[in-house]
Amino acid sequence: MRPGYTEETTLAPAAQCPDCKRINEVLSRVGDRWSVLIVVSLSQYGKLRFNELKRNLGISQRMLSLTLRELERDGLVSRTYFPTIPPKVEYALTPLGESFKEPVKQLALWALGNLSEIDNARRHYDDAQQAASEPA
Amino acid sequence: MRPGYTEETTLAPAAQCPDCKRINEVLSRVGDRWSVLIVVSLSQYGKLRFNELKRNLGISQRMLSLTLRELERDGLVSRTYFPTIPPKVEYALTPLGESFKEPVKQLALWALGNLSEIDNARRHYDDAQQAASEPA
DNA sequence: CGGTATCCGCCCAGATACTG
DNA sequence: CAGTATCTGGGCGGATACCG
Numbered sequence: 098m099r100p101g102y103t104e105e106t107t108l109a110p111a112a113q114c115p116d117c118k119r120i121n122e123v124l125s126r127v128g129d130r131w132s133v134l135i136v137v138s139l140s141q142y143g144k145l146r147f148n149e150l151k152r153n154l155g156i157s158q159r160m161l162s163l164t165l166r167e168l169e170r171d172g173l174v175s176r177t178y179f180p181t182i183p184p185k186v187e188y189a190l191t192p193l194g195e196s197f198k199e200p201v202k203q204l205a206l207w208a209l210g211n212l213s214e215i216d217n218a219r220r221h222y223d224d225a226q227q228a229a230s231e232p233a
Numbered sequence: 234m235r236p237g238y239t240e241e242t243t244l245a246p247a248a249q250c251p252d253c254k255r256i257n258e259v260l261s262r263v264g265d266r267w268s269v270l271i272v273v274s275l276s277q278y279g280k281l282r283f284n285e286l287k288r289n290l291g292i293s294q295r296m297l298s299l300t301l302r303e304l305e306r307d308g309l310v311s312r313t314y315f316p317t318i319p320p321k322v323e324y325a326l327t328p329l330g331e332s333f334k335e336p337v338k339q340l341a342l343w344a345l346g347n348l349s350e351i352d353n354a355r356r357h358y359d360d361a362q363q364a365a366s367e368p369a
Numbered sequence: 370c371g372g373t374a375t376c377c378g379c380c381c382a383g384a385t386a387c388t389g
Numbered sequence: 390c391a392g393t394a395t396c397t398g399g400g401c402g403g404a405t406a407c408c409g
Contacts, residue, residue: 121270123344123351128264134257147391157383162392172354183390184389193350200336200343207336208259214329215259218308283371293403298372319370320409 126171131156131164133201136173136190140198144189173197262307267292267300269337272309272326276334280325309333 127133134154139145145153151161165188168174173194179185190198263269270290275281281289287297301324304310309330315321326334 121266123348124264124269124340125266126351128260128269128340130257130261133260133264151391158392159384159394160382163382170355170358171351172358173351178391181390184392186391193347193354196347197343200340203339204260204336207333211329211332212259215262215307215309218329219306222306222308287371294372295374295404296402299402314371317370320372322371 126167127173127197129164131160132168135161135164135168135188136194136197136201137205139174139188139190139194140201144187147186147188150188168194262303263309263333265300267296268304271297271300271304271324272330272333272337273341275310275324275326275330276337280323283322283324286324304330 127136131154134156135150138150138153142149147161147165150156150165151158154161156164165174165176169176172191175189175191175194177187177189179187263272267290270292271286274286274289278285283297283301286292286301287294290297292300301310301312305312308327311325311327311330313323313325315323
């Protein structure tokens, strides 16, 4: 569970079905913007150095550092440090990270295959809203 | 970085690979905490009323309203209003929403199947950190 | 019941500066 | 190169109050 998660205030924990809770748990962890992009990048390139990731993703140093640490902590990404001068660090997917590629790929394929339909639905919705607010 | 690329302080859009950008786009939209839980709930129960969703998910009225509107706008969820007294509104998945169930299910299965491994990795990582900071 | 409007705290994430 | 530390504000999301 990431820091931002609201650990119940006055509301019920998260969901009646325990599965929903756990699904949400893992999605909160690995489903955020940068985690997915990092996994996708690493799955494409195999190994990447810190600044290679930074350049590829257009991510700030801070978020890259934080997200990589979290991914390493969760066992999805491995970190290999070479004490050369200058230093060199390589990030790669662990077997667990590799196993995550497939579900992500499914999601990505769905996304790519349905984005246009989503865009259409959105235009349609916006037009309807527009028409409703401009009855003149 | 391409030669002509201006070293602007604001970051590059999101990613060098256009696919990453779109993947991120759709994940930003439907990958958030509440959207996924709503889709999962609707896929389990078929149709749900506003307050049924609210109770099931432990979501605030505001976020439920906002998220449902966004899902409806994106064509994933249908909204049916019954002008009875008291009013009644039913939410359900559209065909597009139904098609989203499968990728989500894959992700959920991966999550459920690997959560314990993630927890193990995390404990291992935390222990190592603890040992490193307590050399006494 | 099914929302909308408003206020507000708190976290996320970018910018910047500094270190090994 | 590969980070860490600190500041800051913008936005997400909960609480509350109020309408149809």
